[in-house]
Each structure stands twice: as C-alpha cells, then as structure tokens.
Amino acid sequence: METIRARLKFGNKVEDVKLRKRKSQLYNKEDASPLNSGxxxxxxxxxxxxxxxxxxxxxxxxxxxxxxxxxxxxxxxxxxxxxxxxxxxxxxxxxxxxxxxxxxxxxxxxxxxxxxxxxxxxxxxxxxxxxxxxxxxxxxxxxxxxxxxxxxxxxxxxxxxxxxxxxxxxxxxxxxxxxxxxxxxxxxxxxxxxxxxxxxxxxxxxxxxxxxxxxxxxxxxxxxxxxxxxxxxxxxxxxxxxxxxxxxxxxxxxxxxxxxxxxxxxxxxxxxxxxxxxxxxxxxxxxxxxxxxxxxxxxxxxxxxxxxxxxxxxxxxxxxxxxxxxxxxxxxxxxxxxxxxxxxxxxxxxxxxxxxxxxxxxxxxxxxxxxxxxxxxxxxxxxxxxIHQRGTLDVMSRLQTLCDISSVPGRPQPDVLFLMPCHSTPFYSHIHCPIRMRFLECPPDLGEEGYVEEAARFFDEPLNWLRISFPYKSSLPTHLVLFDVLEKEISAFLEGNKFVRTAEIFHTHFPEGRVGGSIFIYERH
Structure with missing residues (x-):
C-alpha cells in the first residue's frame, strides 16, 4: 500500500510540473509582443x-x-x-x-x-x-x-x-x-x-x-x-x-x-x-x-x-x-x-x-x-x-573648415559674424580653434537705465545697424551667417560690400519669426 501511495504522489507531482509547464508555454504564446523578442x-x-x-x-x-x-x-x-x-x-x-x-x-x-x-x-x-x-x-x-x-x-x-x-x-x-x-x-x-x-x-x-x-x-x-x-x-x-x-x-x-x-x-x-x-x-x-x-x-x-x-x-x-x-x-x-x-x-x-x-x-x-x-x-x-532644427549644428561643421584657412600664411584671418537670434548656434566647443567669431548679444536688463539688447536693436533696423557698426570696409567680417528670412532686408549691404552666398543649409520645415527654414553663409570677396 505504501508503495502504491508513493507512486500516486510521484505521479501527481509529475502531472503538476507538466501542467505548470503547459501553462507557461500558453502564457508566453499569448503574450507575444515587441518585448518578448528575446x-x-x-x-x-x-x-x-x-x-x-x-x-x-x-x-x-x-x-x-x-x-x-x-x-x-x-x-x-x-x-x-x-x-x-x-x-x-x-x-x-x-x-x-x-x-x-x-x-x-x-x-x-x-x-x-x-x-x-x-x-x-x-x-x-x-x-x-x-x-x-x-x-x-x-x-x-x-x-x-x-x-x-x-x-x-x-x-x-x-x-x-x-x-x-x-x-x-x-x-x-x-x-x-x-x-x-x-x-x-x-x-x-x-x-x-x-x-x-x-x-x-x-x-x-x-x-x-x-x-x-x-x-x-x-x-x-x-x-x-x-x-x-x-x-x-x-x-x-x-x-x-x-x-x-x-x-x-x-x-x-x-x-x-x-x-x-x-x-x-x-x-x-x-x-x-x-x-x-x-x-x-x-x-x-x-x-x-x-x-x-x-x-x-x-x-x-x-x-x-x-x-x-x-x-x-x-x-x-x-x-x-x-x-x-x-x-x-x-x-x-x-x-x-x-x-x-x-x-x-x-x-x-x-x-x-x-x-x-x-x-x-x-x-x-x-x-x-x-x-x-x-x-x-x-x-x-x-x-x-x-531633421528638425539641424541647420545650426551643420553650419558649425561647415565653419570648422575655416580653422585650416586661419593657419595659412598670407590668407586673411577668418572673422565670422552671426546675424541670428543670440545663441542660435553652438560656439567654440564646436569649432575648437580660436578664430574670431561674434554674435548678437542679448543679456537681460539687470537694472541699466535705457537698456536695449544688441539683438533687439539689430532686428529693429538691420540695415542701419550694419552701416553704423561697419563704417569702413577694413572693419567688415569675412563671413556672415544668417537665416534666410533676413536676406532680403540686408541685401543692399550684402551687394554693396561684395558678399557672396557660399552655402545654403537646411534647418527646419517650420520657420517661425526670425528663425528661417534655411541658414545662409556669405563670404566677402
């Protein structure tokens, strides 16, 4: 009798194991999902x-x-x-x-x-x-x-x-x-x-x-x-x-x-x-x-x-x-x-x-x-x-090539001016050479009477700001970087000072305000 009982208990345990295994397989089959691909x-x-x-x-x-x-x-x-x-x-x-x-x-x-x-x-x-x-x-x-x-x-x-x-x-x-x-x-x-x-x-x-x-x-x-x-x-x-x-x-x-x-x-x-x-x-x-x-x-x-x-x-x-x-x-x-x-x-x-x-x-x-x-x-x-807003990084890769020019004897040293909303692009961390670069600054009003940020003054009257800032040809930058929406407003300055567009870089499909769909690089000849 004891032997028969032992065999029955062992048989029940085997059946339980098989049942649990079958349930596990069914669960895994039902739960097929992107997560269960191994x-x-x-x-x-x-x-x-x-x-x-x-x-x-x-x-x-x-x-x-x-x-x-x-x-x-x-x-x-x-x-x-x-x-x-x-x-x-x-x-x-x-x-x-x-x-x-x-x-x-x-x-x-x-x-x-x-x-x-x-x-x-x-x-x-x-x-x-x-x-x-x-x-x-x-x-x-x-x-x-x-x-x-x-x-x-x-x-x-x-x-x-x-x-x-x-x-x-x-x-x-x-x-x-x-x-x-x-x-x-x-x-x-x-x-x-x-x-x-x-x-x-x-x-x-x-x-x-x-x-x-x-x-x-x-x-x-x-x-x-x-x-x-x-x-x-x-x-x-x-x-x-x-x-x-x-x-x-x-x-x-x-x-x-x-x-x-x-x-x-x-x-x-x-x-x-x-x-x-x-x-x-x-x-x-x-x-x-x-x-x-x-x-x-x-x-x-x-x-x-x-x-x-x-x-x-x-x-x-x-x-x-x-x-x-x-x-x-x-x-x-x-x-x-x-x-x-x-x-x-x-x-x-x-x-x-x-x-x-x-x-x-x-x-x-x-x-x-x-x-x-x-x-x-x-x-x-x-x-x-x-895709969206990639131009401000791509333009820095393009400008980084100016580092090679700066080391060539007899070539004019690069002088880059960003005519964009301030901090639109990275800066020296994405160039890694000390060429001259400037941008329109925009620190907040910290209590200075009559304060107006440089970027705001520029975008109010772009052409006038450029003429006042660069009265002589010797003071002109060698390169200008700007969004396409600004080009028409300063076209007289660009043509008068022999700036030629050398690159057009896609930025976004959704231009807004002063931020355009493309970025232009102009070089002075």
Missing part, C-alpha cells in the same frame, strides 16, 4: 547601453541653447582658456559642477593629444547616453521589485519608446542630468513594497540633482515630505542623513564654484535671486499659467497620454505619491511666467509607471496598443532627432 530575456544592461548609444547618434539636431552654452562651451573655456561665457557665469548663477564632468574629459583628450573637434562634440553625448542607460536599468529593476514581470516589462517598454526621452536623454543639458539623477534616486526611494530602499543613496542623488539644477527640489519636495511622514525615526533621518548629506554636497559644490569663479559664490542663492525674486527668466519669454496643462504636458508625454490617464485609474495606492509629485511639479512651474517643455522632463519616468500598468491590463488589445504606441512615437523621435 531582448529582455538576455542582458538588460547590455541592451540599454546599445539602445542609448544608437539613440545618441540618431539625435543630430539642436533643442535649446543651454545644451551648449551652459555645458560644453563652459567646459571648453575651462580647459582651453578661450570661448565665451554668457552673462549667467559673470553673475554667478550657474554652477561649475556639471561642466566640470565634461571638462575632465576634455582635459584627458588634451593631455593625450586627441582633442579633435569630433571627440569634443560626441564624447560628452556618449557619457550622457551611458548615464541614461544606467538609469534605464535601475528603473526596470525598480518596477520588477514592485510589480509582476508582466507589468515590469510593459512599463519598461513604455519608458524606452517615449519620443521625448529619446529626444532629450543624450543631450548635454542640466535638465537631462536632473532627470537621470531623479530616476536613479527613485530606485532607492522608500516606495511601499520597494526592496531597494536606501535613504543615504537616494538623498545623495537628490542633493546632487539640486546642486546641478536647483529646481530639482520642486520635483522632490513632496517625495521628501512623504518619506519624513512615513519614517519611524524622524530625528535620525534628519540628523544622520538629511543634514550631513545636504551640508557635504553644498560644501563641495561651493568649493568647486569658488575655485573657478575665483571668489566667494553661492550659486544656489544667486539662481533663486535672479530667476524667482527678480524675475529675470521672464526676459526669455512667458506663457499663460495653464500652458503646461493645455499644451506642455501633452507634448512631453506624447502618444502615451491615454495610457497614462487609464493607468491612473488602475494603479495601487503605493503610486499615489508619484502622482502627487507630478501634479505638484506642474502646478509650481505653472506659477512661473517662463515655461519650457524640458522643465517638466524629470517627471516623465513617473508617468511611465502608470502607462505600463495600463498596457499590462489591456489584455486583448495589448499587442495592438503596443505597436500603435511604438509607431506613433517613432515618427516624432526620428523627425525631431534627425
């Missing part, structure tokens, strides 16, 4: 690195001036002792901690005599891409600890196919680093059910994000309050984590800034004083208070919007704090007059959590929704990365 079954980290490197090289357009003028241009000036520092660096409202990262790379290239302009442009982008890949992996691992594998995969899919993340995550701007650090910090944040919680690590990453971009505190304030409220030993959290980490980070960043400014400078205070108290940011444009709610957020989240809204109705209470942080961030930025898409980029990973939950729960329509999401994100990602 990519995530392998090495997620290796895939993320490859994906972001491809991402990096397929983004060849410009977005905002800050990705050059507040990072690479500053790094180039730090290492090679020539370049242009904007008014923010003269007033001490920008910190050197972020440009120092690229300056370190530049210094190594200079030391080994490999400081080619190509490496100076692309190595910082590659570093940013690798950091983005690291954040991608941490984001996936976080969702894995919080949800079942199905939800984790779909959340990761939503995260990777976001057109705005593709457009921004490899760019050398502080918003990109702020988003990367926010994603990494979220991995260690004490969300309910998280097994990766580390107060020391997440607070250190938050502190670093605030040092690089003080507005990072807006995103993290509700999350920090939530952690404090949930913490059992509140005194220990404050005295042994928040205060030491915050004090050490501020001290190190202040020492770095004082070293490069060569004077005592508290950048975070200056940043708040100029942008919030004095409202200098409004100088660069303003939008109505509802802009983020009616336009900004919809553009940033893109085709993910319906999945995000659906996911909000399905998500468990543990994610409520992420939704609070998202709404809080948009509300605070809505109170500021100057608004940009990139300002709310750091909350985009929060949105992907809800999008993933939505896709995982669609069941029948999941595959069709996933392919639809992929296709609708693919077009804006490739268009904005490869």
């Amino acid at each position: 990519v995530l079954g392998g090495n997620v980290a290796l895939f993320c690195v490859a994906f972001r490197l491809v991402n990096c090289f397929l983004v060849q357009t410009s977005f905002v001036p800050d990705e050059y003028w507040q990072s690479l241009e500053v790094s180039h000036h730090m290492v090679f002792n020539y370049g242009y520092l904007t008014w923010e660096w003269k007033e001490g409202i920008r910190g050197f901690s972020y440009p120092l990262l690229f300056a370190f790379i530049y210094k190594i290239l200079h030391f080994i005599n490999y400081d080619s302009v190509y490496l100076l442009i692309w190595l910082p982008r590659i570093i940013q891409a690798l950091l983005a890949a690291f954040a991608d992996v941490k984001f996936y691992l976080l969702i894995q600890t919080l949800e079942n594998p199905d939800v984790a995969k779909w959340t990761f899919f939503c995260h990777l196919c976001s057109w705005f993340s593709w457009f921004c995550c490899t760019r050398t701007m502080t918003n990109t680093m702020e988003t990367t650090l926010t994603t990494l910090a979220l991995f260690y944040f004490p969300l309910p059910g998280s097994k990766t919680h580390s107060s020391k690590k997440y607070l250190s990453l938050v502190a670093l994000a605030v040092i690089i971009r003080p507005t990072a505190l807006i995103v993290w304030l509700p999350l920090l309050i939530y952690h404090f409220w949930q913490e059992d030993n509140k005194l220990r959290l404050i005295t042994r984590r928040c205060v030491p980490i915050g004090a050490l980070t501020v001290m190190i960043s202040t020492l770095i800034d004082c070293l490069f400014y060569d004077k005592w400078t508290l950048v975070q205070f200056n940043f708040l004083k100029f942008n919030v108290l004095h409202g200098v940011a409004e100088f660069y444009g303003s939008h109505p208070w509802h802009w983020y709610f009616t336009q900004g957020f919809a553009v940033v989240i893109g085709p993910h919007l319906p999945f995000f809204l659906h996911g909000c109705t399905l998500a468990s209470k543990r994610y409520r704090i992420l939704l609070v942080a998202l709404v809080w961030t948009i509300m605070v930025y809505s109170l500021l007059a100057h608004k940009e898409f990139r300002f709310i980029y750091p909350v985009l990973p929060f949105c992907m959590v809800f999008c993933g939950i939505s896709l995982a729960n669609l069941k029948t329509w999941r595959r069709a929704a996933a392919y639809g999401l992929l296709v609708t994100n693919l077009f804006p990602a490739l268009y904005t990365g490869l």
Whole structure:
C-alpha cells in the first residue's frame, strides 16, 4: 500500500510540473509582443547601453541653447582658456559642477593629444547616453521589485519608446542630468513594497540633482515630505542623513564654484535671486499659467497620454505619491511666467509607471496598443532627432573648415559674424580653434537705465545697424551667417560690400519669426 501511495504522489507531482509547464508555454504564446523578442530575456544592461548609444547618434539636431552654452562651451573655456561665457557665469548663477564632468574629459583628450573637434562634440553625448542607460536599468529593476514581470516589462517598454526621452536623454543639458539623477534616486526611494530602499543613496542623488539644477527640489519636495511622514525615526533621518548629506554636497559644490569663479559664490542663492525674486527668466519669454496643462504636458508625454490617464485609474495606492509629485511639479512651474517643455522632463519616468500598468491590463488589445504606441512615437523621435532644427549644428561643421584657412600664411584671418537670434548656434566647443567669431548679444536688463539688447536693436533696423557698426570696409567680417528670412532686408549691404552666398543649409520645415527654414553663409570677396 505504501508503495502504491508513493507512486500516486510521484505521479501527481509529475502531472503538476507538466501542467505548470503547459501553462507557461500558453502564457508566453499569448503574450507575444515587441518585448518578448528575446531582448529582455538576455542582458538588460547590455541592451540599454546599445539602445542609448544608437539613440545618441540618431539625435543630430539642436533643442535649446543651454545644451551648449551652459555645458560644453563652459567646459571648453575651462580647459582651453578661450570661448565665451554668457552673462549667467559673470553673475554667478550657474554652477561649475556639471561642466566640470565634461571638462575632465576634455582635459584627458588634451593631455593625450586627441582633442579633435569630433571627440569634443560626441564624447560628452556618449557619457550622457551611458548615464541614461544606467538609469534605464535601475528603473526596470525598480518596477520588477514592485510589480509582476508582466507589468515590469510593459512599463519598461513604455519608458524606452517615449519620443521625448529619446529626444532629450543624450543631450548635454542640466535638465537631462536632473532627470537621470531623479530616476536613479527613485530606485532607492522608500516606495511601499520597494526592496531597494536606501535613504543615504537616494538623498545623495537628490542633493546632487539640486546642486546641478536647483529646481530639482520642486520635483522632490513632496517625495521628501512623504518619506519624513512615513519614517519611524524622524530625528535620525534628519540628523544622520538629511543634514550631513545636504551640508557635504553644498560644501563641495561651493568649493568647486569658488575655485573657478575665483571668489566667494553661492550659486544656489544667486539662481533663486535672479530667476524667482527678480524675475529675470521672464526676459526669455512667458506663457499663460495653464500652458503646461493645455499644451506642455501633452507634448512631453506624447502618444502615451491615454495610457497614462487609464493607468491612473488602475494603479495601487503605493503610486499615489508619484502622482502627487507630478501634479505638484506642474502646478509650481505653472506659477512661473517662463515655461519650457524640458522643465517638466524629470517627471516623465513617473508617468511611465502608470502607462505600463495600463498596457499590462489591456489584455486583448495589448499587442495592438503596443505597436500603435511604438509607431506613433517613432515618427516624432526620428523627425525631431534627425531633421528638425539641424541647420545650426551643420553650419558649425561647415565653419570648422575655416580653422585650416586661419593657419595659412598670407590668407586673411577668418572673422565670422552671426546675424541670428543670440545663441542660435553652438560656439567654440564646436569649432575648437580660436578664430574670431561674434554674435548678437542679448543679456537681460539687470537694472541699466535705457537698456536695449544688441539683438533687439539689430532686428529693429538691420540695415542701419550694419552701416553704423561697419563704417569702413577694413572693419567688415569675412563671413556672415544668417537665416534666410533676413536676406532680403540686408541685401543692399550684402551687394554693396561684395558678399557672396557660399552655402545654403537646411534647418527646419517650420520657420517661425526670425528663425528661417534655411541658414545662409556669405563670404566677402
């Protein structure tokens, strides 16, 4: 009898194993999707690195001036002792901690005599891409600890196919680093059910994000309050984590800034004083208070919007704090007059959590929704990365050839004047030789009576400004760079001084105001 019972039990176990195996096969068959093509079954980290490197090289357009003028241009000036520092660096409202990262790379290239302009442009982008890949992996691992594998995969899919993340995550701007650090910090944040919680690590990453971009505190304030409220030993959290980490980070960043400014400078205070108290940011444009709610957020989240809204109705209470942080961030930025898409980029990973939950729960329509999401994100990602606003980078590649001319004896030294809205193009970081270059400057009014920026004076009366600025032929530049919309207005000056168009470079299909569809290079003969 005992033998018969043992055989029956063994037979039942075999049947259970077979049944589980059959169910697993059925599940895998039903869940055929873009995610289950073997990519995530392998090495997620290796895939993320490859994906972001491809991402990096397929983004060849410009977005905002800050990705050059507040990072690479500053790094180039730090290492090679020539370049242009904007008014923010003269007033001490920008910190050197972020440009120092690229300056370190530049210094190594200079030391080994490999400081080619190509490496100076692309190595910082590659570093940013690798950091983005690291954040991608941490984001996936976080969702894995919080949800079942199905939800984790779909959340990761939503995260990777976001057109705005593709457009921004490899760019050398502080918003990109702020988003990367926010994603990494979220991995260690004490969300309910998280097994990766580390107060020391997440607070250190938050502190670093605030040092690089003080507005990072807006995103993290509700999350920090939530952690404090949930913490059992509140005194220990404050005295042994928040205060030491915050004090050490501020001290190190202040020492770095004082070293490069060569004077005592508290950048975070200056940043708040100029942008919030004095409202200098409004100088660069303003939008109505509802802009983020009616336009900004919809553009940033893109085709993910319906999945995000659906996911909000399905998500468990543990994610409520992420939704609070998202709404809080948009509300605070809505109170500021100057608004940009990139300002709310750091909350985009929060949105992907809800999008993933939505896709995982669609069941029948999941595959069709996933392919639809992929296709609708693919077009804006490739268009904005490869076509829209690429002329301002292509023109610098063309001008870089002037470096060879400048070293030829007897040839006139190049003298380039950019007759464009200020900071339209990168500068010496994309030329890497000290040829003479000038542009129309536009620092804000810092209290000077009767102040009118140079760019505004030029565009009010272009022809008159040129005649006053260059009364003699000997003072004329050798090259002019301008958008096509300006050509007709200054045609008399161009013809009278024998300027000949030598290049026409495509910029955008959507010209607007002073920004044209093409960029012209004129050379004086």
